[in-house]
Amino acid sequence: MKVACVGGGPAGLYLAILLKLQDPSRDVTVHERNSEGSAYGWGVTYWRGLLDRLHDHDPESARAIEQSSVRWNHGVAHVRDQVTRQPGDEGHGIGRHRLLGILAGRARSLGVRLEFESEVTAAEPPQADLVVAADGVHSVLRTHHADHFGVQLREGRNHYVWLGTSKVFDAFTFAFVETGHGWIWAYGYGCSGEHSTCVVECSPETFTGLGLDRADEGEGLALLEKLFAGILDGHPLFGRSSTGGAPWLRFRTLTNRTWHRDNLVLLGDAAHTTHYSIGAGTTLALEDAMCLAAALREHTTLPAALAAYERRRRSELLSAQSAARYSAQWYENLPRYIELPPHRMFALLGQRHSPLLPYVPPQLYYGIDKAAGRLQILRRLKHRLGPTAARALHARSTADRG
Missing domain, CATH: 1.10.287 (Helix Hairpins)
Structure with a gap:
């Protein structure tokens, strides 16, 4: 079988690894439009359950990922001038650049061809028995067949920006800051021994009231450093490591009516997105790869394999998608919870996935x-x-x- 993975993110690279481990004779190529080593973003989070599954599927790459990750088992919330700390499950953080480097190296060692700066267009898709669209929420191949896939995008209310900092957090850290234009908050977590990821979010009213819609990058970062000085301890904030930019966005939840068309199948963010506040995007993408690889091993025909993959993953995703919806709503309705004593607010922050919480005082x-x-x-x-x-x-x- 000849397989072409369009997109060199975690999903595409891990699928390539698993397919070569199953059958070294497979012809597997990963096409990535960016240059090697130019990955955007800072760190990604995952939990022990994913690490156990990675060890089950490919112990070699799992060990490298675990060794390159930082860990925490506490959460800390700063609300105005009060601080509360609570124990939690063991979390892990790893730099996106480092994660992709590990997966790319492992794929190469197994004989996967990695073609960087390889721009795939809908007019000239790769010639292969199976084409995997793992090129994210803006997937070119999926967009070309949007009517078939039944693409739906729902934009959230709040604005957010994904940043890095040289402050290394020793716990998953939340900070809620009250301004004259409403609340703005950040959550940070370590992703290496030198850096952490820091996501900042606020309502549209706060975004415009603070002038973040009009500020250039330097002005915006300076304002955020001042607002979150209490957790940054004098450390700076950075934009994306590859471009220097720090775009404010509104999260878009993507769903598709179907995930495959003939020999084309969707993987990861090309198939579905879940709100970043549950920290599951990379985990779900890697689990997609595991599921698709298993379906290709268990079924003798491609149509049967793709149908089984879609059926199983849709079922498995229901819980995470529900949690993501309620998590996003919790932050969009922050004033409902923020005046509670900090330890109670933090406890309900941990319960934000509950479908009952929005309807009970x-x-x-x-x-x-x-x-x-x-x-x-x-x-x-x-x-x-x-x-x-x-x-x-x-x-x-x-x-x-x-």
Whole structure:
């Protein structure tokens, strides 16, 4: 089988690796329009579950990714002049440039052809048995067949910008700053021993009120450095490492009615996007690659493999897509939560994926969640003690109330 992956991001490179591991005789080429080493962006996040799956599929690249990642197991929230810290699951951060370098090196070692500065057009798609559109939300091949794929784009309300900083955060760090034009907030996480990623977000009213819509890059960064001085400790903010630019955007959620057409299939952000606030974009792209590779191994015909891939991934994505929608809404409705005591606000920040939270008063939801947590602890304790001891505890509690 001859395979052409259009797009040299994590999804395209990892799929190429998996296809060569399955069958070294496969002819696999990755086409990337940019030059090698010019990856944009700063760091990406992932969690232990993804790392375990990477080890299952290709231990060599997984070890290199793990060794190049930084870790944290706490979250910190700064609200005005108050700070709260909470333990959490172990998170990982790695520079996008470093991640792509690891995957490109591994792909080459397996015999994948990497063609950089290779601009693929819809008029002249690659000649291959399978063409994989892994070229992101602006996918050229998908756009050319937009009516077939049933492309839908929904733009979010808030503005955001993706930045880097030389401040190395030791925890996943949130900072909420009140201005005369409303709230602006940032979340930062380490991606190497020298840098962190810092995403800044605000409402349209705050964006224009602060003049960020009119500021040039230098003026905008200087203002943000002043606003977030409390977490930056004198360190600067940077725009994209490859272009120097720092464009403000509004997140666009992309969906497609179908993910394949003849021998063309969508992968990663070309097929779907999920709001950056759940930190799952790269994870979902890599999982797409795992699923497509498995479908090609398990099915003898290409149509059956592509149909199985789409069916399985659509089902698996439902939970993440729901979490992303509610997460974006939480930030778009920040004033609803921000006046809570910081530890309570932070607790509800962790619950922002809940479909119930938008419909329950925040203080009431916090109380219900705490009570549910205590009940769950009691249930676990009763299970460990066994039925006899549990009945004794219940009898003692009843006697005390009497």
